[in-house]
Amino acid sequence: MNRRIFTRTSCALALAALAPLASAQGWPEKPIRLILSQPAGSGADAMARLIGDQLSKKLGQPIIVENRPGGQNAIGAQAAAKAPPDGYTFYFATAAALVMNQYLFKALPYDPRKDFIPVGMVGRVPFAVSVNPTSQFKSMHDLVSFARANPGKLDVANEGPKTFSGMMVGLLSSQLGVKVNSVPYASVSAGVTDTVGGQIEVIVSDVPSISQMVKAGKLRPLAVTTAKRISGWESVPTIAETLPGFDYAGWIGIVAPAGTPPAVVQRFNREMEVVLSDKEMAARLLAIGPMTEGAGTVAQMGTFLDGEHQRWAKLTKELGILPE
Template sequence: MFSRRKLIISAVIAAGAGSGTGAALAQAYPNKPVRLVVPFPAGGATDIFARVLSQKVGEKLGTAIVVENRPGAGGAIGSDVVAKAPADGYTLLLATSSTHSIGPALTSRLPYDTVRDFTPISHVGNAPSIMLVPNSSPAKTLKEWIDYAKKNPGKLNYASSGPGTIVQLTAELFKSQAGVFMVHIPYKGTALAIPDLVSGKVDVLFDSLPTGLPHVREGRLRALAVTSAKRTAMAPELPAIAEVLPGYESNTWFGLYGPKALPADIVARVNAAVNQSLADPEVKDKLARLGIEPVGSTPAQLAQMVAADAAKWRAIIVERKITGE
């Protein structure tokens, strides 16, 4: 009798433990350091952003957040690490427009599905670009530049950081909406294009705001506009391209993701810590110096934003026959 009763009690306890595993996991979270995978090299904008954000989010969660760089294949290697990680909240991904909007549109050979294999947590930031031209350019304003380009079809060129990059797509989106033609000259990074832009060998470059703006402040280049939907606090004197071309917008966005099937309680806890951190004055100041505008969102808002962004870039990639090679 005693053995039978003991077995029944054990079975009930086991069943209860099994049904509450997810809740128990969320309740105990986090009880060890969290790994934040950055799918790009150390020292880049995504990496620096991750380190600024991780320190404050770690404080909010009460644990250390360790940034781990897993670069390669345009961000696919690091993203795949997170896609295949346990859904326990201890491995997260700082994704970008390159990994979740542009990459899937350029190739069907990714080892994961950007929608099916990840859990969205929060849209954490945007980094607009700046439209740069040589000081020798006859155009002093964006409208003057567009008029000049239309009068000189096929004579102008633009630099990029390589085929299929956000820099090229930003320029191609501009060409499409402005109705101008420019020849693409790819470089292995925008820094390598700057000397040719200064000398006038290159006519235009859409560089990231934090790396491009110093050249303007130093008088080496002229800035015509920024690519965000509205003017940015980092350079409020510069108009948004959308002021001349309504609806134009190009940002490198940053979003926090977990593996698929991440428990809702963990998602909510991380989301709250992230959004609170992005509102912190110290974090906002550090990000402003990086040219990054903090956002903060619900998981659903991140998913919706990425879906719209991916559709936009997919249309440009198809229209312009862009490849990653």
């Protein structure tokens, strides 16, 4: 009798273990949602739709981009976190949604670490320190020299103290040993407009937001925040050339609700890798914003996220930023 019960139990456990694999073999059988926290028409929206279109061709089902903006990414993140983990919802997530928010806000309607599992990396978004073309600053050395000689007199536009650009201003001030006047703007476009118009001399912003102004000669970049010079901007130095080891960039990755079948995640990751490894696709994405080097593996994405949590926990502590 005990042997019979043991055999039945073993069979049941084996079938339960195989269930996700079996369900994944027929996946996908219907359209897939790709949720993002940015509005329609934004740069992230353009990226999601471009990638989603190519993924749909690989998977044989439509990828429906669903915009859930607002709440410092919390609305979209919560919608993705609470979605059924059946392989038909994925989250097109920013660094803020998956990492930074945890160290900036006391309470979130989702848990960045527990509610999602990694799928793959989309790409990194470099930031830059730029000036009005008429500025006296021709290099980072000029800017730093002025800031040291004139504490608190250099105005630097950004999107606020708890945004990526705002924290870059704080980090640069700390590591360079200078005091600047951080000027927050409600949007990067407003900051760009004032810098182009001469109302403010310096701005820290993501590269995609200023690329057209740079091409038109209305802004002059002094340095980028990534460790290596970026494609198309090879003449622009990196901050790391002044501060060795400095390497910061925004990024976008894809995650799934925790509990999504591993076989589904692996399949989605493989198709992401194929799509993002295409040179034409990489060039099209770069024109919008991110630099991609492929999706990487699921394990690599997980390791990357762990490293980012360690980095931002340390950075917010260094800058004295407390969750609110």
